[in-house]
Amino acid sequence: MKKTTLIKSGIAALAIAASGLFTTNPAFAQEAVAVVTETVVATTTAVVEEAEEVSAIDKHWEGKTGDLAMFTVNNLWICIAAALVFVMHLGFSCVETGLTRSKNTTNILFKNVFIVCMGLLAYAAYGFNSMYPGDNWTIPGWLAIGSPIANGFGGADEVANLTAEYNAGYTYWGDFIFQAMFAATAATIISGAVAERIKLGPFMIAATVIVAFAYPITGSWEWGGGWLSEDFIDFAGSSLVHAFGGYAALAAVIVLGPRLGKYLPNGKVKPILGHSMPLAAIGVFLLFFGWFGFNGGSVLSANAPLVSLVFVTTAMAAAAGGITASFASWIMLKKPDLSMALNGILAGLVGITAGADSISPWASVVVGGIAGVLVVVSVIALDKIKIDDPVGAISVHGICGNWGTIAVGIFGAGSFVTQLIGTVAISAFAFVFALVTFLVVKAIFGLRVSPEEEEGGLDIGEHGQEAYPDFVPNK
Amino acid sequence: MKKTTLIKSGIAALAIAASGLFTTNPAFAQEAVAVVTETVVATTTAVVEEAEEVSAIDKHWEGKTGDLAMFTVNNLWICIAAALVFVMHLGFSCVETGLTRSKNTTNILFKNVFIVCMGLLAYAAYGFNSMYPGDNWTIPGWLAIGSPIANGFGGADEVANLTAEYNAGYTYWGDFIFQAMFAATAATIISGAVAERIKLGPFMIAATVIVAFAYPITGSWEWGGGWLSEDFIDFAGSSLVHAFGGYAALAAVIVLGPRLGKYLPNGKVKPILGHSMPLAAIGVFLLFFGWFGFNGGSVLSANAPLVSLVFVTTAMAAAAGGITASFASWIMLKKPDLSMALNGILAGLVGITAGADSISPWASVVVGGIAGVLVVVSVIALDKIKIDDPVGAISVHGICGNWGTIAVGIFGAGSFVTQLIGTVAISAFAFVFALVTFLVVKAIFGLRVSPEEEEGGLDIGEHGQEAYPDFVPNK
Amino acid sequence: MKKTTLIKSGIAALAIAASGLFTTNPAFAQEAVAVVTETVVATTTAVVEEAEEVSAIDKHWEGKTGDLAMFTVNNLWICIAAALVFVMHLGFSCVETGLTRSKNTTNILFKNVFIVCMGLLAYAAYGFNSMYPGDNWTIPGWLAIGSPIANGFGGADEVANLTAEYNAGYTYWGDFIFQAMFAATAATIISGAVAERIKLGPFMIAATVIVAFAYPITGSWEWGGGWLSEDFIDFAGSSLVHAFGGYAALAAVIVLGPRLGKYLPNGKVKPILGHSMPLAAIGVFLLFFGWFGFNGGSVLSANAPLVSLVFVTTAMAAAAGGITASFASWIMLKKPDLSMALNGILAGLVGITAGADSISPWASVVVGGIAGVLVVVSVIALDKIKIDDPVGAISVHGICGNWGTIAVGIFGAGSFVTQLIGTVAISAFAFVFALVTFLVVKAIFGLRVSPEEEEGGLDIGEHGQEAYPDFVPNK
Amino acid sequence: MKKIEAIIKPFKLEEVKEALADLGIEGMTVSEVKGFGRQKGHTEIYRGSEYTVDFLPKIKIEVVVTDSVLESALSAIVKSAKTGKIGDGKVFVSPVDEAIRIRTDETGDKAI
Amino acid sequence: MKKIEAIIKPFKLEEVKEALADLGIEGMTVSEVKGFGRQKGHTEIYRGSEYTVDFLPKIKIEVVVTDSVLESALSAIVKSAKTGKIGDGKVFVSPVDEAIRIRTDETGDKAI
Amino acid sequence: MKKIEAIIKPFKLEEVKEALADLGIEGMTVSEVKGFGRQKGHTEIYRGSEYTVDFLPKIKIEVVVTDSVLESALSAIVKSAKTGKIGDGKVFVSPVDEAIRIRTDETGDKAI
Numbered sequence A, B, C: 001m002k003k004t005t006l007i008k009s010g011i012a013a014l015a016i017a018a019s020g021l022f023t024t025n026p027a028f029a030q031e032a033v034a035v036v037t038e039t040v041v042a043t044t045t046a047v048v049e050e051a052e053e054v055s056a057i058d059k060h061w062e063g064k065t066g067d068l069a070m071f072t073v074n075n076l077w078i079c080i081a082a083a084l085v086f087v088m089h090l091g092f093s094c095v096e097t098g099l100t101r102s103k104n105t106t107n108i109l110f111k112n113v114f115i116v117c118m119g120l121l122a123y124a125a126y127g128f129n130s131m132y133p134g135d136n137w138t139i140p141g142w143l144a145i146g147s148p149i150a151n152g153f154g155g156a157d158e159v160a161n162l163t164a165e166y167n168a169g170y171t172y173w174g175d176f177i178f179q180a181m182f183a184a185t186a187a188t189i190i191s192g193a194v195a196e197r198i199k200l201g202p203f204m205i206a207a208t209v210i211v212a213f214a215y216p217i218t219g220s221w222e223w224g225g226g227w228l229s230e231d232f233i234d235f236a237g238s239s240l241v242h243a244f245g246g247y248a249a250l251a252a253v254i255v256l257g258p259r260l261g262k263y264l265p266n267g268k269v270k271p272i273l274g275h276s277m278p279l280a281a282i283g284v285f286l287l288f289f290g291w292f293g294f295n296g297g298s299v300l301s302a303n304a305p306l307v308s309l310v311f312v313t314t315a316m317a318a319a320a321g322g323i324t325a326s327f328a329s330w331i332m333l334k335k336p337d338l339s340m341a342l343n344g345i346l347a348g349l350v351g352i353t354a355g356a357d358s359i360s361p362w363a364s365v366v367v368g369g370i371a372g373v374l375v376v377v378s379v380i381a382l383d384k385i386k387i388d389d390p391v392g393a394i395s396v397h398g399i400c401g402n403w404g405t406i407a408v409g410i411f412g413a414g415s416f417v418t419q420l421i422g423t424v425a426i427s428a429f430a431f432v433f434a435l436v437t438f439l440v441v442k443a444i445f446g447l448r449v450s451p452e453e454e455e456g457g458l459d460i461g462e463h464g465q466e467a468y469p470d471f472v473p474n475k
Numbered sequence D, E, F: 001m002k003k004i005e006a007i008i009k010p011f012k013l014e015e016v017k018e019a020l021a022d023l024g025i026e027g028m029t030v031s032e033v034k035g036f037g038r039q040k041g042h043t044e045i046y047r048g049s050e051y052t053v054d055f056l057p058k059i060k061i062e063v064v065v066t067d068s069v070l071e072s073a074l075s076a077i078v079k080s081a082k083t084g085k086i087g088d089g090k091v092f093v094s095p096v097d098e099a100i101r102i103r104t105d106e107t108g109d110k111a112i
């Protein structure tokens, strides 16, 4: 009963998100087709016309083969970078799975699959245009109401969208796909922090709301030309993506509470070990790989000096973070802790993200190195105050996201105060929005699985599907 | 005895495939070197001459730096796309391994390793030139007999092969490597469907025959300028690659029969659970990633509007497929089934492949979304009629490959009837060719391992090598 | 006590490597910041100035959009190739982890994480400038003392470093990041061969010394314009990277000795099985993928004919190696051995690396095919002489690295004798340097864990962290 | 009260369980074990070196029964686990002094 | 000397161990098993087909004790393992003839 | 007939098996267990929090023997499993009433 209601709500939320343009509920598939057909036919016609109109684009580039080549390589890089950012979602999935128990593996993977898919759709339906409103602000500099991507397509003049008239670095589509891949990241960060105890349906609803509505708001402040866009510097999103996700995760964890048995009555912390170090390591390496797209693509063109500099600063900060976290854990915890070394790499990456294009390579080593220490201290400190974050998401993305933003005010081109204001504003907004969202969702649907389900694992509880069922005699 | 004969036959098949140009049997390695030397010396000379002749290429581009830059970025994208398609083979390996039992893991991985390697070699030796025959048709529009890649190399004029004279989008080599990576995909699809019960040697022979001879035939119909090339639209191969593989898999499964214990005497279906959900999820994410190369590269240049549009439609369809399959399984099967969500993403990807460049983004959501539902229904339906496909390959690639092709007739630039004819013709050819191949191989070598081996696992039976042997005390 | 000393030494080594520019010891973080600030401020100023000076770069390209586009696509490819080479480190990690026992998994992953991070930092601090000394040789043609990367940044004229004035194919940064990714590879190769018995701290020190000081020396001989750079041909490093790593690994294994229980008193070899075939296979596929960047990027531009030819020869050699190793193991060992097939792919890749741009595709099949047989024979032979190499690193990288280099003298543009001299010189230097390094480290710190620790696993012994702890009741 | 320990081939578990259930036996405990017996292992080659896999995967079923059903349980197990081929496994019977159901504190035959 | 075999719910292991330790019991052996009992498994659906998971994950604790502590050990186990819900598990007691400590060759009660 | 249960250090399995085989003992069953004993576990730190690994990996060997070989089997096990260091493990002997070879229906000593 309740489950069905839940699903219906989920569908409803999605349907709203899609502004009525499409629905994902298969039961309504036929209706959906009908509903969609009109729009589709319209846009299809547009596509066909575009094909015929190709000459307009050709005309645009006539006699400018050099410019066309530049535009082509720029746009190609944005697309490839989008694919690399996509890989980060696999990275997140692996890290989260590896650092939690095997009985919750199916659930974690399912959440990650959902988030990527939902994120792309929600961003198309709403986020993209509300994050980059142009002049269509609802509250100037602070809030814009988006309109579905279809607008940008069906109605637009192709030359204006598909050539350098749109942007020297990419077409409208290149722009969209790169930004869309970023969007889901915020929810993925939350997913790790709330793992092993959150109800699937409510999580899906809350994550959808945050990705669809909250992420574009702070995004518009800086990248969309809003109130932070003048002096605040957040190159690829230490604050806008990572701190955003980290503080939303913090709110979620506070509402949700720690995993059973993590904090003992005697005040001791009982660690709950992750079940697969290879998965965690694969995840971090893939995140490192994908980050070349995340930061490198944020140059928003293939500009040779900048892209190559960004690759260098990104790699150097990650390396420094990995090294300092290793030694920090070795010294502070007696033995070199692989999970900390891995978190250290991520910390370095998050740390350099705000200033990857404006911080010198050796300064990036300092930024990443400090992030690597910060993450170790932060992970330990959060456990002290009973904030239970199985994968270290709050420390990696929240704390190091703040640090990275501020670091631009120290080592980069930014002003310390502006950077501080910006990162605090973004983190605070993310925290409050997520807090309200999770509280509301909790009030309506409940947020936490039963203790029995938590003990037995969410794989059985939510999915009836073990992740490693090989010794399950079944009939 | 028999095993040796088998191996010899395998070698023979390969030797034929290579048109006598090379042999992979190490026992004959010395002879092989002798045999090959002549050709090699000839082609090597060519390479050297090319090096000296570089001026000819330089001359070709003289004063056309813009054109050269365009050609360079185009060709680079084809190469990178080829590498991304290569990653799909890792994706397939992981999905297949994850969705089957651990006792057959080594066997599945070995088959996948073999297929990629063999596919590349066979395509070089025979497939490439028979798929793109130019004017050298044996039966015009229907069949061409290939000639080894060496011809194209040693004998050709370099300027003609290595500049835009060959193609505005790529060199001869770029062309080859991109197409070669596609070729092995068909056999990989079969590999998943016949997993956990097929004899290794016979599978290798059948897979080689299908990849080397059958795939280029249907390929030539459309992409090689054959009878389907006029009006039929199959952008990146919903039919030519996926439906082809899916229906070949169907034939193989029919000849082979279901796994022991899957269909109970009482008519019930006993599911055989996959042994590692993380592997399955990693596989699907990697396939999603690689698909950006599969579809994006099929633009056959780095054309900015088209490549970026294809990235968008590809991602949107995948996302929609993942979402609808999740909800479809949730509603129809009571709980959200991760393996279905994963299949749904693949379904969306297969579905959009035929029309990725001609279907609008919102229509691609519909195409992918329908594919996601289709795959769930199809997986369940195939089990009803006792077609045992451990990984859902027939549903994902066959059924959704058909759907995707037809969808171009609904939402894209194609005609419904032509699309239907095309996909049916390709699927039918693949089915019949594979049926005959597997029946012949079965008659000669037998196709199925003994029940004892099936119970004990093919890892021990075929390879004497457990995939996870850690608790095997051995001396 | 001793442990602390060890750590201090590690830090000292690193500190030296960084030429005093930074330190990774978190305990000294504050001091470090202070120490670094001066340099950082200086370089930061430079960055800012660069931003203002952008016009100088613009001026450089004025009226040359075609050239700018070429430079941009070239540099982009170098960057993307660097990212692909990075993926190879994940590949190595997976292969090594998969082919060893689960009780040493955390340790192996930690070593690999360390190597990548340390390699990048050490190469920046010392290796890059000593490998490419320009005219600053200490012993002309044989040895150069490097200077930190910062020099190249802070002091340099931006136009000279960030345009085609630096190189037609890449900026200074593109150059650095691509070469830096290569550097760590040598140590990663060693890591596999010494797995399951080496002490962590001493390994870290030895690996750092070899990567930081030895690798740039042989590198400078050929790629840095040294005594081998005239006639010797080693396109992407069959000798300079792979044989170097392989022979350094051989030295390490000789100093270290075999794993307990590998070679029985009765002269028999007791195989120690790898614990996860999926991990090993994932690793090899990722290495294959990354190799497109390793070889393709070594064209040092996006030159269409060469990059595409390199993609083809690389793929064909890998495929041939996989096939011949499969059949070689099938014939020689009765059953097709997946681990050998995987090693065969790597053997083919290593084999073609020296001549990927100068060997014709069919000749590359022969080169790769021979490498595939060689690796099988070599793995078996090394076990006969009690050289215990858990992952086959010496055979894959050492033996096949030699073969690949010599093959250029047979099938490619090189002279047999020169190639032989070059590969022997490089291998011998690597062997001797590593031998001395490991002997010294052994004398000072000890090199081998205790038999108890070896039996219990290095995960517990060195890290106190199991890789798969799920059935560990802990409090 | 007796404890029956049966070491069987893994794929026979389902059948044995059903056979016991048919007798009304409602509880049993199963584990994965490795067995060494007449069914000699197999010789394999890994990377060129031969080795013998002595221990083969088996399933151990433990079921505590009242004396009255012992005989029928034994014959049910033997019948359903038999393939007639080497390696079918063994059944051992041993005395049990007491049984307790944790949930209810019931003891003796009632607890089984 | 008696051997106690307790089949319990996995998350109760820690508590049971503590309860035994409190009695001064210094040794025990634990393994992962699957149990079949009154706590019927659950019906799941995988890719469209229903199946029953009959066997649920349990932990088996084996502890050999002297006759004198048997009673207190039993009640400690029962008390600490109880949730009162179905599936709590069972405890079986069986005779042991002899015990040997490998390290010292000690036998009998001293070896426990 | 007696059942010997030996809890030993994992890396000693091979030696113990050989020692038993030398006595002509042809069957045994082995499983992975975790042991708690005098050999106190170790304290580790994971992400900053300390915890004790109480249970150490051990191997359990179960072998049912005729009364006549019991003594020699016991001493073979003890001798081959001994390292003299804490944690060597224990051997327990308990009565077995009956043994059946599933393949042949043989019972008693012949079935072992």
Ligand SMILES: Nc1ncnc2c1ncn2[C@@H]1O[C@H](COP(=O)(O)OP(=O)(O)O)[C@@H](O)[C@H]1O
Residues within 6 Å of the ligand: D007, D034, D035, D036, D037, D038, D039, D040, D056, D058, D085, D086, D087, D088, D089, D090, F026, F027, F028, F029, F030, F062, F063, F064, F065, F101, F102, F103, F112
């Ligand atoms: N004496 C024994 N004690 C304990 N387990 C035994 C004993 N003999 C056999 N087994 C177990 O029974 C299994 C089957 O024994 P085996 O001799 O191979 O079969 P069969 O009796 O059918 O020929 C062995 O793998 C082992 O696990």
Ligand SMILES: Nc1ncnc2c1ncn2[C@@H]1O[C@H](COP(=O)(O)OP(=O)(O)O)[C@@H](O)[C@H]1O
Residues within 6 Å of the ligand: D026, D027, D028, D029, D030, D062, D063, D064, D065, D101, D102, D103, D112, E007, E034, E035, E036, E037, E038, E039, E040, E056, E058, E085, E086, E087, E088, E089, E090
């Ligand atoms: N007769 C038996 N022999 C061996 N193990 C048993 C027996 N009965 C129950 N068990 C074990 O005890 C566990 C709990 O039994 P169950 O009947 O589910 O619980 P409860 O007695 O608390 O209702 C089972 O899962 C099984 O492992």
Ligand SMILES: Nc1ncnc2c1ncn2[C@@H]1O[C@H](COP(=O)(O)OP(=O)(O)O)[C@@H](O)[C@H]1O
Residues within 6 Å of the ligand: E026, E027, E028, E029, E030, E062, E063, E064, E065, E101, E102, E103, E112, F007, F034, F035, F036, F037, F038, F039, F040, F056, F058, F085, F086, F087, F088, F089, F090
């Ligand atoms: N009373 C017992 N009952 C069951 N198993 C025991 C008992 N005492 C010890 N063990 C097992 O024997 C193993 C070794 O015991 P321990 O006391 O550590 O070694 P030692 O006796 O050599 O000092 C333990 O890990 C545990 O598995």
